[in-house]
Amino acid sequence: MKKVAVFASGSGSNFEAIAEAVGRGDLKAEIELLVCDKPKAKAIERAAGFNIPAFVFQPKDYDSKVAYEKEILGELKRREVDFIVLAGYMRLIGETLLSAYEGRIVNIHPSLLPAFPGKDAIGQAFDAGVKVTGVTIHFVDEGMDTGPIIDQEAVAIDREDTREQLQKKIQAVEHSLYPKTLAKLLT
Known part of the structure; x- marks a missing residue:
């Protein structure tokens, strides 16, 4: 079983969906650690609810990205982690982690990449007035949302949708698609 x-950097709703899939046996994996760069993030509470340890850090406490990624890498190695799953982690992964986990880091993004990369993809799609957006799961490389695409699912934007409604529709797809895609990847 993969470790x-x-x-995560925020609410941790995708983290929770993944942990629930593990608990149900739909995803054959062990979540060894939550890594979080925001000490007040709700994801930390969610991890505690599943008895999953959290490594919490603040990048400003380190001299460089290399310094905090080396510390993260040490935590991952101690726990013999095989695979990294980004779930709302709002930092680009640097060379330290990319080289140690090449081809074993995945991310979820709330758009049909390559459209609307980066922050606030839901807002970008909403403001652009497109009729369809969606969710993308991709491997992580050195760019921002540029790695090879693993899976995607479209989400229609209805004329009457508010931004908040669109976000809920996207999250519903994320919470279903991510655990299913991870289950395929990790077996």
Whole structure:
């Protein structure tokens, strides 16, 4: 069974969906660690609810990205983590982690990449007035949302949708698609 670490910066709803899939046996993996760069993130509470340890850090406490990624790498190695799953982690992964986990880091993004990369993809799609957006799961490389695409699912934007409604539709797809895709990847 693969050992994974989930990286999150915010509410942790995708983390929770993954942990629930593990609990149901739909995803044959062990979540060894939550890595979080925001000490007040709700994801930390969610991890505690599943008895999953959290490594919490603040990048400003380190001299460089290399310094904090080396510390993260040490935590991952101690726990023999095989795979990294980004779930709302709002930092680009640097060379330290990319080289140690080449081809074993995945991310979820709330758009049909390559459209609307980066921050606030839902807002970008909403403001652009497109009729369809969606969710993409991709391997992580040195760019921002540029790695090879693993899976995608479209989400229609209805004329009456508010931004908040669109976000809920996207999250519903994320919470279903990510665990299913991870289950395929990790077996």
